[in-house]
Amino acid sequence: MDTGTTLVCRLHVDLRRQASSICAC
Secondary structure (H helix, E strand, C coil): CHHHHHHHHHHHHHHHHHHHHHHCC
16 A cells, blocks of 8 residues: 555656646746
8 A cells, every 4th residue: 555655646746746847836
């Protein structure tokens, strides 16, 4: 479960970083 949650969290962080970079929020 820990590995799954960490992967999901990592994906969310990456997506947020990309979105913030593109949108420059």
